Amino acid sequence: MTTTETTVAPERPPRRSAAERLRGAAAAPGLGPFVALLLTMAFFSLKSDRFLQAQNLSLVMQQVMVVGVLAIGQTFVILTAGIDLSCGTVMALGQIVMTKLAVANGVPALPAIALGILTCIGFGILNGGLVTAVRLPAFIVTLGTLNIAFALTHIVSNDLTFSGLPSQLLFFGRTFRLAGADFTYGVVLMLVLYAVAWYALTQTAWGRHVYAVGDNREAARLTGIKTERVLLGVFTLAGLTYGIAAMLLVARTELGDPNAGQTTENLDSITAVVLGGTSLFGGRGSVIGTLIGATIVGVFRNGLTLIGVEVIYQYLVTGILVILAVSVDQLTHRRRT
């Protein structure tokens, strides 16, 4: 019990000191992306008088809501050091299932929505199952399911567009006025989903395990975390968010469009996550950053349209954006290790 060399460390106060809190806030995830968002907004407000008008900003949010919800699922997957390339086409399939059932098959709106969401969850389980049971890289699995969902979208829809949707399918596209601006219920739903995702990731043991699996999977397994169950859960939840995104897409476009969600939404969701500061190497990042990242993407698309840049150049700009963001991630990662 008695050792001679006793350099007893003083009892550490468990509360964080003010200096620590300040340092924590400076390094807080989301601060860098937030500054980037402000700079982007400042740029477009100088270029276009219409940009900062309430009407335009509420339009930006409506455009953000679909990609924003997709990006929640994408964040979960990327935090585990995976990636989901199938999110856009899975959403497109969910959207076709909902609208076709409601319009062509006379299924009531709520079951139609539920079946569309279940289709997306099914794809999530398929992705997660292949990643955990067959131990394939998420990149390859989701590249495969991207194509499967794409094909099914066109087969199920017969390349037809479904319109004349029952009003319940359009609910989340409806607006209400608040402080002189129009908000859709879909934007509110998106913010609620972000709050839930933030809570799950930062305030629960499951969230810790998601980070731990992406950070050092073997270490996570050795501490007794059921890493495969965590991964399967993450992909399944991602499928759920794609289903909800499909419902929001239907409400916004008032259509079931077999050509929706094939390129822009897919890449935009990954761009949003990476711009939001979540590392493609896994284990680092936050869903709040993703919300800011999705808003940056929305602001870029809206702003470029306002100042009259052609759509094809918008692809160019988002392509450059995502490569820039990934480069920053890679460089900081290299410095850490």
Next chain:
Amino acid sequence: MSSPEPEPILEAHGLVKHYGQVVALDGVDFDLYPGEILAIIGDNGAGKSTLIKALSGALQPDDGKIRLEGRDVHFRSPLDARKAGIETVYQDLAVSPALDIASNIFLGREARRRGPLGHVLRMLDKGRMRREAARHFAELQIGIQSITQAVETLSGGQRQGVAVARAATWARRVVIMDEPTAALGVKETRQVLDLIRRVRDRGLPVILISHDMPHVFELADRIHIMRLGRRVAVVTPKTHTMPEAVAIMTGATRTELEQALTKEGE
């Protein structure tokens, strides 16, 4: 009951493990007593790692018995061993670098809030986890700036300190340390060795696997020597010198125990 001798806390009898044609464990016996540091030494391929894996649940022996506090146990996974109160520290710094120290200590065993916040909303009790982690670090005298630091900001020695503190926090019966200093520098190794001693002084018996003879002779209360899948001797730093122990380990000296085992085998 009548025996004044202390009972071993963990013991094994006649453990056998084959990998195809290779015999990794050839009927090895093992015992660990309360409050001691038991070093396991042996040449490469002598069966040290296999023995440790069997004791920590990472593999199942083909034959033989393991008893914990006198009761037969069958560990089907490291989780089983952990539930029985046996924690293992690995050489390759099995921590989660992006998570903070407190989160690493509690990883996989997070504390939840009391009341409905914890039961219904599954909310973590971060304050309690930080306080308890800080208390363990103070008791083990591991110097760190803050319990909320990310583990990647720590030195290698401090990181291994986190792994040892995690094991010491959760182990109720035994801590196994598999080459805990293999990845560390000289100064950091010193810190971890002191830490191992403090873990023992807190009352937890430690099994230490090491290649480093001076460290083994400095720390161990008893030394279990493996050769060719068997325990050929148990010596202490008081009864044997380092060259003598190495001679037994390499087979230059045949111990009585080994001679008896060989005769038995014939």
